[in-house]
Amino acid sequence: xxxxxxxxxxxxxxxxxxxxxxxxxxxxxxxxxxxxxxxxxxxxxxxxxxxxxxxxxxxxxxxxxxxxxxxxxxxxxxxxxxxxxxxxxxxxxxxxxxxxxxxxxxxxxxxxxxxxxxxxxxxxxxxxxxxxxxxxxxxxxxxxxxxxxxxxxxxxxxxx
Amino acid sequence: xxxxxxxxxxxxxxxxxxxxxxxxxxxxxxxxxxxxxxxxxxxxxxxxxxxxxxxxxxxxxxxxxxxxxxxxxxxxxxxxxxxxxxxxxxxxxxxxxxxxxxxxxxxxxxxxxxxxxxxxxxxxxxxxxxxxxxxxxxxxxxxxxxxxxxxxxxxxxxxxxxxxxxxxxxxxxxxxxxxxxxxxxxxxxxxxxxxx
Amino acid sequence: xxxxxxxxxxxxxxxxxxxxxxxxxxxxxxxxxxxxxxxxxxxxxxxxxxxxxxxxxxxxxxxxxxxxxxxxxxxxxxxxxxxxxxxxxxxxxxxxxxxxxxxxxxxxxxxxxxxxxxxxxxxxxxxxxxxxxxxxxxxxxxxxxxxxxxxxxxxxxxxxxxxxxxxxxxxxxxxxxxxxxxxxxxxxxxxxxxxxxxxxxxxxxxxxxxxxxxxxxxxxxxxxxxxxxxxxxxxxxxxxxxxxxxxxxxxxxxxxxxxxxxxxxxxxxxxxxxxxxxxxxxxxxxxxxxxxx
Numbered sequence: 001x002x003x004x005x006x007x008x009x010x011x012x013x014x015x016x017x018x019x020x021x022x023x024x025x026x027x028x029x030x031x032x033x034x035x036x037x038x039x040x041x042x043x044x045x046x047x048x049x050x051x052x053x054x055x056x057x058x059x060x061x062x063x064x065x066x067x068x069x070x071x072x073x074x075x076x077x078x079x080x081x082x083x084x085x086x087x088x089x090x091x092x093x094x095x096x097x098x099x100x101x102x103x104x105x106x107x108x109x110x111x112x113x114x115x116x117x118x119x120x121x122x123x124x125x126x127x128x129x130x131x132x133x134x135x136x137x138x139x140x141x142x143x144x145x146x147x148x149x150x151x152x153x154x155x156x157x158x159x160x
Numbered sequence: 161x162x163x164x165x166x167x168x169x170x171x172x173x174x175x176x177x178x179x180x181x182x183x184x185x186x187x188x189x190x191x192x193x194x195x196x197x198x199x200x201x202x203x204x205x206x207x208x209x210x211x212x213x214x215x216x217x218x219x220x221x222x223x224x225x226x227x228x229x230x231x232x233x234x235x236x237x238x239x240x241x242x243x244x245x246x247x248x249x250x251x252x253x254x255x256x257x258x259x260x261x262x263x264x265x266x267x268x269x270x271x272x273x274x275x276x277x278x279x280x281x282x283x284x285x286x287x288x289x290x291x292x293x294x295x296x297x298x299x300x301x302x303x304x305x306x307x308x309x310x311x312x313x314x315x316x317x318x319x320x321x322x323x324x325x326x327x328x329x330x331x332x333x334x335x336x337x338x339x340x341x342x343x344x345x346x347x348x349x350x351x352x353x354x355x356x
Numbered sequence: 357x358x359x360x361x362x363x364x365x366x367x368x369x370x371x372x373x374x375x376x377x378x379x380x381x382x383x384x385x386x387x388x389x390x391x392x393x394x395x396x397x398x399x400x401x402x403x404x405x406x407x408x409x410x411x412x413x414x415x416x417x418x419x420x421x422x423x424x425x426x427x428x429x430x431x432x433x434x435x436x437x438x439x440x441x442x443x444x445x446x447x448x449x450x451x452x453x454x455x456x457x458x459x460x461x462x463x464x465x466x467x468x469x470x471x472x473x474x475x476x477x478x479x480x481x482x483x484x485x486x487x488x489x490x491x492x493x494x495x496x497x498x499x500x501x502x503x504x505x506x507x508x509x510x511x512x513x514x515x516x517x518x519x520x521x522x523x524x525x526x527x528x529x530x531x532x533x534x535x536x537x538x539x540x541x542x543x544x545x546x547x548x549x550x551x552x553x554x555x556x557x558x559x560x561x562x563x564x565x566x567x568x569x570x571x572x573x574x575x576x577x578x579x580x581x582x583x584x585x586x587x588x589x590x591x592x593x594x595x596x597x598x599x600x601x602x603x604x605x606x607x608x609x610x611x612x613x614x615x616x617x618x619x620x621x622x623x624x625x626x627x628x629x630x631x632x633x634x635x636x637x638x639x640x641x642x643x644x645x646x647x648x649x
Contacts, residue, residue: 041236043229044275048315050232075313081233118237119339125232126313158279159240196514302513304427304585321585336513338583 051123064144189345191336204289207274228264245346262288263305367423387459409446430598444529448538492555549622567604
């Protein structure tokens with residue numbers, strides 16, 4: 001059976017070589033950092049709005065989001081609703097005993113996801129002009145490593 | 161002594177009622193609190209600035225929820241959730257009024273409350289009042305609210321209970337709902353109350 | 357939260373509480389004065405303990421503390437610790453029986469209170485619930501009953517049930533600590549000190565179990581505080597953990613202190629010698645048995 005053994009060896013070698021290349025191929029196939037499901041909940045008048053988005057980090061380093069800005073908003077802060085099963089208020093417990101109004105930054109872990117979602121972390125946005133349901137508003141995220149990225153947020157109705 | 165005897169009787173009957181509710185014989189899908197709290201009663205300011213009383217909503221099924229408009233996340237989620245439930249109810253939804261009571265009268269003017277509640281649907285009514293009126297109503301339903309310190313922009317948080325109280329057409333307390341109840345369960349229970 | 361004079365006003369005014377507390381203090385002070393005039397001394401710490409106990413009960417029931425207790429689980433636990441353990445303990449360790457008896461107008465005592473205390477309608481149920489095992493079971497049972505999640509939920513929402521809860525804790529606390537610390541001496545036919553220590557010891561474990569469970573669990577057991585809103589934004593689990601610690605440590609400590617007090621009396625009275633104790637007994641016993649009518 002030397003022929004069979006030879007074939008087995010060859011195919012194993014081939015598989016091994018192929019496997020070596022797989023991670024490299026996969027890595028080049030995906031976007032290392034992406035933002036998706038970006039939307040804003042519209043409310044009437046001049047009330048502050050909540051923005052939501054999912055940040056995916058496929059790099060090997062954590063990314064720290066330090067600021068967000070937009071021509072449509074005077075000010076954008078990172079907030080967290082205290083979920084306390086309904087008792088609301090922002091998280092005053094972040095960073096131990098400090099009473100923070102809002103979070104200075106949020107961290108998207110390496111090969112991880114950070115979600116601004118209803119009832120939890122959200123962008124608190126004070127608008128500078130008129131915004132209508134159906135609009136798409138650009139928001140620029142700035143990270144601690146200097147990276148910036150601009151994302152279109154879809155404006156949805158108050159009921160989401 | 162008579163007080164204690166009466167109270168004990170009430171307690172015993174309540175406990176029995178509670179146990180009956182837990183045993184699954186009830187048709188409700190949210191928490192039945194019939195008889196646990198007093199009938200709906202309040203004097204507040206309406207969206208037009210006029211004085212309103214609970215009696216003005218007699219004949220409707222009333223959903224009572226406390227909040228404030230400068231809360232972009234949880235309050236709209238809750239109101240949106242109720243709106244979604246009402247949308248599935250068809251004509252029955254016309255017999256329901258969602259009373260959104262703002263505990264932040266400093267910022268929530270009747271005009272702002274009108275715009276805010278209209279964004280969720282015609283059944284949504286914004287109410288507010290003086291601190292004294294709000295304290296009376298929140299005490300009646302054992303709900304707490306308090307204000308956080310203002311930040312450099314004058315913005316402040318309002319902490320308040322998340323309870324959604326439901327009253328039948330006659331104003332008797334019937335159900336306790338919360339945001340995590342599915343819209344189907346909320347719609348089911350409101351329909352039962354409308355058709356009682 | 358307003359901590360001004362407004363805080364001292366009752367949140368839910370109950371005339372019964374006000375009348376009972378004022379009456380207790382008035383009768384006690386009258387008795388203390390009359391005894392002093394007759395040359396009988398009452399230790400200063402006793403007077404202080406009794407008054408402090410009554411005032412503590414009043415504060416947790418009839419000030420805005422009550423409001424705070426309704427909106428924060430750990431403050432509610434502190435309220436019950438005071439109603440069920442601390443205040444009754446302070447009142448009973450003061451051995452107020454003789455002073456209170458001296459404070460009640462003679463005619464009222466002889467014509468009304470004494471016959472009432474000796475009537476079967478009072479004697480029989482009183483004896484039944486003051487059986488050592490019954491008293492111990494009742495003491496722990498009430499803690500478990502009101503902390504049962506379904507019952508706790510309704511008790512926090514319903515005013516009459518809420519009042520029954522607080523009253524039952526206060527009354528049971530008084531009865532239990534009376535039996536442990538203030539009732540007739542064993543030498544005069546009262547409950548043996550060994551029994552008292554045994555009952556106290558037996559109540560420790562179940563109190564630790566429920567306290568430790570609440571202090572350590574990651575499950576939110578009491579949703580009613582979120583429904584009604586907490587006083588300030590702390591997480592429900594933190595609130596529950598502090599509440600659990602209050603139910604666990606100070607409550608168990610009070611019980612241990614109670615055991616030490618009883619043990620101390622036991623040793624002291626054994627030290628006197630059985631003959632002398634018996635000789636001194638009936639007098640003291642008689643006074644004590646009339647004391648808390």
